[in-house]
Amino acid sequence: MSDLATALDGASFDGLVKVEELHAQGMITLRGDFGDPGFVTAVTGVAEVSMPGQRGAIVDGRRGLLWMSPDELLLLCTYAEAPILAAKLDAALAGQHCLVANVSDARACFTLNGAYTREVLAKLAPVDMSRDSFGPGEVRRTRLAQVAAAFWLTSDDGAQIVCFRSVAEYVFNLLKAASAPGSEVDFL
């Protein structure tokens, strides 16, 4: 839809890393019993990616499943797909105790790319960003300075961040400050 406007309209910044707001990311919150094979089958069937383990992030192209808590997943898809997949999930999970909510509009997403991606995040999140502790395939639900956020590595030097839409500008400015030229830590 042409009227679509994300929080920052795709803002970007080039510093220690390249920071970009993703134009639109489809996201569906899923809550259910991971121990129930019926739930897992229905979810992985619709998502077309496999079930992540604890703190896992299985992202395959446009689709992904992120482990958000022992009973919560975040499904990634294109923005346009989100309402369709949400309806499919509702149908596939009919009769099961679960919750499906399209939250694509509730969030803002950013990508970080560059050799200092880990260090930029380590300035804002109390997370061990070293290579032997955190790598692609894992998601962290944490905070960036004063607001809640989640992120996962898209490559060894790239990351995607999800935060609430209302604080998109704050998070973008945080990322700008943390990737200001000259602020390399060179620890990670």
Add this chain to the structure above:
Amino acid sequence: MSTRLAKAGRLIDRSKTVNFSFDGKRFTGHQGDTLASALLANNQMMVGRSFKYHRPRGIVASGAEEPNALVNLGTDTHHEPNQRATTTELFDGLTATPQNVWPSLDFDIGAVNSYASRLLTAGFYYKMFMYPRAFWKHVYEPFIRQSAGLGKAPAPETRDPDTYEHFYAFVDVLVIGGGVAGLQAAKTAGETGAKVLLIEQTPDWGGRTMVDGGEIDGMSAEDWVKATLQTLENMSNVTLRTRLMGAGVYDHGYVLGYERLTDHAPNAQGPRHRLWRIRAKQTITATGAIERPLSFAGNDVPGVMLASAVRDYAVNYGVSLGDRTVVVTNNDDAYRTAITLKKAGLDVPMIVDARDAGGGTLMDEALALGIRVETGCGIAKLHGKKRVTSVDICKQAGEGAMLWNVECDAVAMSGGWSPVVHLWSHCGGKLTWDETQAFFRPDPTRAPKGDDGNAFVQVAGSANGEMHLSNILQDAGNVGEISAKVAGATGSASAISVANVQSEAPMQPVWLMPQGARYGLRLKAWLDFQNDVKVSDVQLAAHEGYESVEHTKRYTTLGMATDQGKLSNINGLATLSNALGEDIPQVGTTTFRPPYTPISMGAIAGEARGEIFQPIRKTPMHDWHETNGAHWEPVGHWRRPYAFVKTGETVKQAVHREVLATRNSLGLLDASTLGKVIVKGPDAGKFMDMMYTNMMSNLKVGKCRYGLMCSENGFLSDDGVVARIDDDTWLCHTTTGGADRIHAHMEEWLQTEWWDWKVYTANITEQLAQVAVVGPNARKVLEKLGGMDVSKEALPFMEWRDGELAGFPVRAYRISFSGELSYEIAVPANLGRAFWDKLLEAGAEFDVTPYGTECLHIMRAEKGFIMIGDETDGTIIPQDLGLNWAISKKKEDFLGKRAQQRSHMTDPKRWKLVGLETVDGSVLPDGAYAVAEGSNANGQRNTQGRVTSTYHSPTLDKGIAMGLVLNGPDRMGEVIDFAEADGETMIKAKIVSPVFYDPEGEKQNV
């Protein structure tokens, strides 16, 4: 005079000249100098005035322990007080001014205090300025503020132009201190495979050993440090950082590091300071030791310096403190200073050794160099005011009778060493008194312990009380290996380095020089240079009954302020214990608290300043509001428009206009901030009935109901409209500020109490932009947008429907917080702005008026609707507000039910909600109290009610208010008095129904 020597200075680059100024005078130094060494090289011996007596003070130390050389550094926006000259690296253009001087460093009016020093004893302020009480604020305090104190605070409107940041680091072993102990510990730990971070507060590695020398593994100490650094740099699991101080050690292996990145290079890019927030499995503190001064009369006169510092300046910076230096000591180490000076071609007229037997091999070396050594002696008194001119030598055992007067221009003193135990102690590490070496050292059996009951801090080297190089290395190696193993490393380390050092004779504790010094001498024997505390002050405190070292600290100010007694602590408590006739360990130390040395406020704040000081939450329509005159109101972290102010309008006029336009035609409110929480599951109905006071399980799909939520204590917590979405799904609207809180409240009950109930919740507040379309023309504008049927029949009051409007996917609610015909339309947030624009376009013909929170408040007050936070304050139950209709009597239980049955909650004397109308039509002051007859036990006027909301109603053109009044609902029509803020002026107001506007509700139900 102090000057630059022709040779030596391992840290300076003589080919590079650096310009700087101090006290308005221009000087030059060399690259590698500290401000202190550069000042000394320029014979600027005096650097400030003391705190109380304004006595001339010179540099005493060469590192973080320096108490005197505190300067105002920089100018204008870069101005920063209390910067230590000894840890300030010199850079081109550095500007510093002395502190606590007036009118000038050289001639200071406050120095008259010195003549009154017999009066300005410990506790002087407490004793003197007690009475008359009013004098404190207006006479004493302003005077003391002028005369006492350290640096100048920056001007209030100054904004620091530098940037700061935090950094989270996780390591197996953190080693604090880059001397030989730290290097050895890091090397051993690194070799076992542990991930090691080694940090050093200065720019240079090797610590004291670089000055004191020694032989390690058959090479010079300097070469060993170089080689070890090389080894460490080649290890991929080891990180080395200089200019990074271990500031504090906290629970769970959390350590704060303070990195000074551009203090020495102010024009460099990047943050000025970085606060490292480190999680270490094990922390090794290899923080070295600090030399203690000796307490003799005049030991604070410029030209008296710690012996080790005299040596540091000579070796590191090629600076001599004076031509003729008397060395006074109670241990062998100070002989190194005499030997160093002598070898540099300077004169050492005498080494005054308090020990009867003198020293060991170092003394022999000094004697061989032709230096006169007098044992069993001390300094009775020092001559000179702004500079030492001579010293009187006496027997240490006596009362101070002069044996010789020795002319000199510098005195190097050493009272022994104290391990830097601060970081060990921060998180509970205990100390033990070492009788032989006369210092407190860490007690390894009482270490700071982690959650597993094991020590998470280890100490290495001289910080651990090991004072000889060979022992230091052995200790550090052992500790490095233990820490790495505890942290999980499994590799094996190479052999620990071995040092070859001269043996030293034992030191002898000297707490006062001479030991029987008479009062007049004790009155001039300083313990704490920074706070002007003398031996006589501590003795007086003991005499007056102060037994606890903590109380004595506060009474005398010993060990306070920016240096926290790094030099004075041990001497002070030894003096106290002598005065009390107790042993030193019985008296104990004061508490060591972080940070080790002061860290900048900027580093603590990190990135949180300017536009990212705090998150500001913005709705999808925020930008429109911004460009259309929004007068903002903070609501939680949101900014909501209070009113949209047009050119030429006051805020009040804008609110007035918005109310009338909405009541008469069409208003729009950005309601996106209201909380929206989905509750879903087979047990959701049961859960909803527990959460809300009213029945929610029987709400029909497609319908809405207003509900109240209480805490388990019965108090009203939140309110909002609940919509039944499908058989097992409810959507709860919360207040703007309540969204996260209520979601957390629900999750808490589900996770802790009703964990077996099949209910899931999701906070989808930000998924939707929501617009309230309000006023008699609300339906017309929606019909104009086209799409779903919004007629009374298709979408009755208190119902909702999904559909489309102008092509937007919407959920439309027929709910009203204004009393008008009203819809709330929810659209996906990313379409919010477009939908808002569409409404404005379509509403133009109805004079559509976006309105703010104040208009919302007035319209709800006109209707008698309560507002969480206005009518409630955490002590109000729904019954107080006449909301009994919303409290189910059928339900067996809900949160708050039991509490609301308690006697105080059912007390008929609880104030109840009523409407209030002033007799003269004016607006009651917010929060005003209704007065009652008589006064209470405290002599305060009795009250019988208070105003909770008060506005001028544009609709009714008079003041309206809501309030809680004793027996209010039974007193309709009665006129009571409300007091103005002065407590005297009374305003008469009539008790009326809180519903001022359309009591039958006809307008909202059309």
